[in-house]
Amino acid sequence: MSSTSNVAGSVASTNGTTASTAKKQGRGAKVVGWADERLGLATAAKKNLRKVFPDHWSFMLGEIALWSFVVLLITGVFLTFWFKPSMAEVQYFGSYSELNGMHMSEAFKSTLDISFDVRGGLMVRQMHHWAAMLFIAAMLVHMARVFLTGAFRKPREINWIIGGVLILLGIVEGFAGYSLPDDLLSGTGLRIADGMVKSTPVVGTYMSFFMFGGEFPGDVIVPRLYMAHILLIPGLILALIAAHMLLLVYHKHTQWPGPGRTEENVVGFPMLPVYMAKAGGFFFIVFGTCALMGGLLTINPVWKYGPYDPSKVTAGSQPDWYMGIAEGMLRIMPPWETHLWGHTLSWNIFVPGEVLPIVLLAMVLAWPFLEAWVTGDKREHHLLQRPRNAPVRTAFLVAMMSLYGLLWAAGGNDVLAVLFHLNLNHITYFMRGAVFIIPVLVFIFTKRWCISLQRHDNEKLLHGYETGIIMRSPEGGYSERHLPISEESAYTLTARDRDEIYVQGSDVDENGVAAPGGKLAGLRAKLSLGMFGDNVQKPTAEELEEGHHHAEEEHALEAGLDHSADGHQFDGRHEVEGEALRGGH
Amino acid sequence: MSENHDAESSNNLPAPIEEPIANPGLAPHKPRPTDIDPRAERRAERQVAAFFIASMVCAVLFCVAYFTLDIKDETDTFIGLGASNVALGATLGLALMFIGIGIIHWARKLMGDVEISEQRHPAASSEEDREATLAALSAGLEESGIGRRPLIRNTMIGALGFVGLPLIVGLRDLGPLPGKKLERTVWKKDTRIVRDVTGTPVRPEQLEVGDLMNAQPEGLVTPHSEEIEKEGHSRGVEYLEGVDLQVEKSKSSVILLRMEPKDQTFSKRSPENWSVNGIVAFSKICTHVGCPISLNEQQSHHLLCPCHQSTFDLADGGRVVFGPAARPLPQLPLKISEDGYLVAQSGFLEPVGPSYWERDSE
Ligand code: HEM
Ligand code: FES
Numbered sequence: 001m002s003s004t005s006n007v008a009g010s011v012a013s014t015n016g017t018t019a020s021t022a023k024k025q026g027r028g029a030k031v032v033g034w035a036d037e038r039l040g041l042a043t044a045a046k047k048n049l050r051k052v053f054p055d056h057w058s059f060m061l062g063e064i065a066l067w068s069f070v071v072l073l074i075t076g077v078f079l080t081f082w083f084k085p086s087m088a089e090v091q092y093f094g095s096y097s098e099l100n101g102m103h104m105s106e107a108f109k110s111t112l113d114i115s116f117d118v119r120g121g122l123m124v125r126q127m128h129h130w131a132a133m134l135f136i137a138a139m140l141v142h143m144a145r146v147f148l149t150g151a152f153r154k155p156r157e158i159n160w161i162i163g164g165v166l167i168l169l170g171i172v173e174g175f176a177g178y179s180l181p182d183d184l185l186s187g188t189g190l191r192i193a194d195g196m197v198k199s200t201p202v203v204g205t206y207m208s209f210f211m212f213g214g215e216f217p218g219d220v221i222v223p224r225l226y227m228a229h230i231l232l233i234p235g236l237i238l239a240l241i242a243a244h245m246l247l248l249v250y251h252k253h254t255q256w257p258g259p260g261r262t263e264e265n266v267v268g269f270p271m272l273p274v275y276m277a278k279a280g281g282f283f284f285i286v287f288g289t290c291a292l293m294g295g296l297l298t299i300n301p302v303w304k305y306g307p308y309d310p311s312k313v314t315a316g317s318q319p320d321w322y323m324g325i326a327e328g329m330l331r332i333m334p335p336w337e338t339h340l341w342g343h344t345l346s347w348n349i350f351v352p353g354e355v356l357p358i359v360l361l362a363m364v365l366a367w368p369f370l371e372a373w374v375t376g377d378k379r380e381h382h383l384l385q386r387p388r389n390a391p392v393r394t395a396f397l398v399a400m401m402s403l404y405g406l407l408w409a410a411g412g413n414d415v416l417a418v419l420f421h422l423n424l425n426h427i428t429y430f431m432r433g434a435v436f437i438i439p440v441l442v443f444i445f446t447k448r449w450c451i452s453l454q455r456h457d458n459e460k461l462l463h464g465y466e467t468g469i470i471m472r473s474p475e476g477g478y479s480e481r482h483l484p485i486s487e488e489s490a491y492t493l494t495a496r497d498r499d500e501i502y503v504q505g506s507d508v509d510e511n512g513v514a515a516p517g518g519k520l521a522g523l524r525a526k527l528s529l530g531m532f533g534d535n536v537q538k539p540t541a542e543e544l545e546e547g548h549h550h551a552e553e554e555h556a557l558e559a560g561l562d563h564s565a566d567g568h569q570f571d572g573r574h575e576v577e578g579e580a581l582r583g584g585h
Numbered sequence: 586m587s588e589n590h591d592a593e594s595s596n597n598l599p600a601p602i603e604e605p606i607a608n609p610g611l612a613p614h615k616p617r618p619t620d621i622d623p624r625a626e627r628r629a630e631r632q633v634a635a636f637f638i639a640s641m642v643c644a645v646l647f648c649v650a651y652f653t654l655d656i657k658d659e660t661d662t663f664i665g666l667g668a669s670n671v672a673l674g675a676t677l678g679l680a681l682m683f684i685g686i687g688i689i690h691w692a693r694k695l696m697g698d699v700e701i702s703e704q705r706h707p708a709a710s711s712e713e714d715r716e717a718t719l720a721a722l723s724a725g726l727e728e729s730g731i732g733r734r735p736l737i738r739n740t741m742i743g744a745l746g747f748v749g750l751p752l753i754v755g756l757r758d759l760g761p762l763p764g765k766k767l768e769r770t771v772w773k774k775d776t777r778i779v780r781d782v783t784g785t786p787v788r789p790e791q792l793e794v795g796d797l798m799n800a801q802p803e804g805l806v807t808p809h810s811e812e813i814e815k816e817g818h819s820r821g822v823e824y825l826e827g828v829d830l831q832v833e834k835s836k837s838s839v840i841l842l843r844m845e846p847k848d849q850t851f852s853k854r855s856p857e858n859w860s861v862n863g864i865v866a867f868s869k870i871c872t873h874v875g876c877p878i879s880l881n882e883q884q885s886h887h888l889l890c891p892c893h894q895s896t897f898d899l900a901d902g903g904r905v906v907f908g909p910a911a912r913p914l915p916q917l918p919l920k921i922s923e924d925g926y927l928v929a930q931s932g933f934l935e936p937v938g939p940s941y942w943e944r945d946s947e
Contacts, residue, residue: 117656123677155707192892213759213761214766215766215767268700274697281692287681288685293678295678310832330909336911346939494605
């Protein structure tokens with residue numbers, strides 16, 4: 001491999017004058033020496049300073065989440081200087097004249113003060129809120145990336161779980177923050193949360209009374225949520241992010257397969273300087289984006305909603321988008337309630353509000369273990385899979401995304417009704433059926449699509465790619481001319497596992513006796529067949545040989561037309577993978 | 586991927602990929618213009634510096650905007666955003682962005698762009714390390730004697746369990762016990778109904794057919810007119826404030842609606858004598874999860890909750906006609922007092938608001 005010579009080359013090719021480096025090193029070495037004599041960090045740093053990070057745009061998603069959390073910490077601390085987490089009633093006399101004389105909680109008043117009397121306060125409040133949106137959105141997309149590429153497989157299952165818990169904490173943290181200003185919308189959100197808590201069988205009423213320090217709304221929920229919002233949950237998030245990053249460094253990042261990239265190595269840029277510069281620079285871009293949004297895009301204009309009043313509500317009241325699915329489930333649930341022996345059990349609230357979110361999260365967290373059990377695969381995986389090469393997994397996520405989208409739409413059914421002049425009741429009835437039917441259709445469609453993409457890959461490997469040049473044969477028939485793809489592209493396409501379908505009783509124990517495989521073996525065999533049975537496997541070496549042979553014959557017939565007709569495969573750094581995106585060559 | 590990877594040691598090895606095409610190895614590095622052309626290199630250097638300078642300019646502009654632009658009542662200026670807010674956001678945003686763009690430009694154009702390769706190691710420790718750890722662990726446990734002394738072990742586990750009790754019991758004072766609080770509101774016999782905003786009592790003839798009014802029990806709204814307040818005090822009305830007021834508003838708020846008596850459907854849970862000349866009063870608190878209900882469909886006497894669109898028919902005992910709410914809205918029995926105002930015959934006969942476990946009524 002050429003990598004060793006490349007390492008040497010990298011030193012030579014860095015720019016900069018030798019003289020100044022030498023001088024700096026002298027001073028730098030002194031500082032390092034001073035620190036190392038006390039901390040002894042050089043042993044760890046020696047390995048990590050030049051640690052290799054592979055490069056791909058999708059690896060940036062987690063970084064967006066990380067940096068937006070840092071932005072949240074910075075802007076959040078700024079807000080704490082002025083925010084007063086108190087529900088004591090005060091009368092407002094401030095710069096926002098429209099609310100002058102109104103009675104409101106101190107929390108709401110201090111939010112108005114931050115918005116209208118602290119210079120830059122409104123910008124920071126809006127930055128904080130936008131960064132919160134970005135944080136949760138980036139985590140979700142990052143999670144989808146990890147799922148689709150199989151990056152959660154051994155040895156990274158624990159990081160997958162940490163990530164799932166981070167999303168949950170992020171959503172709870174966002175809800176707590178949304179509730180702090182004590183405006184009409186946040187109070188309505190709390191009212192709904194109270195209703196959901198109360199629906200918990202047996203202990204619900206007690207939970208509600210302990211949360212709110214008595215009957216809703218009480219006067220302690222904002223201070224309590226404040227503690228959770230600025231100390232408890234950020235602390236947990238910080239600890240989990242630290243664990244997430246440590247595991248990332250320990251496992252080393254996954255990479256896409258390709259020439260020179262194997263399960264045993266990791267190819268990319270060194271931490272110092274390139275990765276550090278790119279990641280550090282990216283922090284400023286995320287921070288700057290939040291600042292621009294905070295200055296230019298209004299979010300949560302609480303002064304328009306007014307202070308919370310339990311007897312008031314606005315039409316079209318919507319929670320922040322990440323609560324959308326809970327909201328959607330709550331809205332389309334049929335009105336089921338059971339009265340038994342003097343007790344009330346509200347399925348209509350308890351199921352969508354508490355049971356389903358937990359079930360959904362558990363399903364997501366359990367997936368790596370489910371998949372590993374079905375495949376029986378106990379090896380480590382460091383090369384990513386293209387989504388198409390795991391059709392069932394991909395289809396599952398896309399189906400889940402369609403469910404998410406539907407519930408989200410259901411959560412805004414009133415907005416949809418107004419927007420498209422539809423009947424609200426019809427939308428709801430439609431959604432009640434759609435959440436069961438559409439994800440299934442999406443699943444089937446996505447799986448088919450993946451498999452046809454796999455087939456297309458094999459076509460490319462065996463017959464080359466379609467050039468778009470139509471040939472007319474001496475007999476008058478028309479055909480499209482195919483050209484072979486480059487060796488690198490061909491290698492990249494074949495660098496994946498063959499799926500093996502588990503057959504019940506196929507396991508053999510040490511003595512060579514067939515092992516029945518336990519009670520669940522039948523289920524496992526069925527799942528395995530379902531997950532991998534339809535997949536298209538890559539061609540074997542012989543099939544490839546034959547394919548090339550065939551292509552050469554065809555080529556001889558087409559002699560006269562040269563490669564100059566199409567140059568895509570030779571255009572330098574361009575990889576064949578991208579070709580599919582360009583409409584399939 | 587079948588079970589033949591079972592042998593302990595091979596478990597942690599990465600999956601070898603069966604390769605029909607041999608791995609061609611890392612592609613040779615292609616130099617960038619900045620690697621070979623000194624002019625391109627200097628140009629890139631100047632560009633990076635320009636970004637950093639632009640950032641400094643923006644940071645200074647931020648300070649200028651901070652001290653020169655007024656923020657009072659911001660929303661009036663500059664498309665509702667406020668001049669100061671826009672200027673501060675734009676200058677800070679650009680100051681940060683330019684640093685980021687500068688650094689990334691530097692990394693892409695001038696820092697080494699040679700990909701290097703590093704070996705991976707299995708996540709698991711070496712076999713020896715693992716054995717040494719297990720040996721240390723069992724030696725430690727052996728020396729503690731925890732296995733040999735079940736009495737100590739079991740009492741310790743017991744003690745650790747019991748120490749959990751103070752932690753849980755300590756949370757008891759987070760709030761009072763529910764008791765019957767959720768079943769009560771301030772409504773009782775002869776409580777006057779007052780307008781939500783002004784706090785004035787309501788006479789039946791003040792409502793036209795089709796009128797909808799947000800109302801409260803007297804005592805929840807401090808009347809705008811001091812005379813009425815004084816008169817209220819003279820009858821012993823207490824005006825609530827602070828938490829008590831908020832709690833009571835979240836339970837006692839009602840809606841008054843006047844309709845043609847012929848449109849009404851009466852039933853056991855909504856008898857005829859609970860309404861006055863087609864005027865009915867219902868709890869305003871949704872029986873789903875407790876939002877205040879507000880949207881009225883004029884012709885149908887339907888009332889819609891804006892939170893999850895449960896719809897209630899006020900002409901038919903508050904029946905749920907649509908949506909996730911499972912129970913009708915509780916109705917407040919009305920009558921006319923001797924001095925001609927609308928008052929309650931009694932309090933609500935069932936708890937208002939969302940369901941809860943101890944709720945004992947259909
Ligand atoms: C995961 C991280 C976080 C998320 C998702 C988040 C989210 C939110 C949201 C959505 C709001 C409502 C903002 C508004 O008024 O429109 C908020 C308010 C607030 N947050 Fe955070 N936040 C996070 C971390 C923090 C941290 C670390 C602090 C402080 C150290 C903090 C301090 C505050 C304060 C003081 C408010 C009230 C400000 C106001 O209402 O004007 N937040 N947060
Ligand atoms: S609170 Fe009224 S429908 Fe949910």
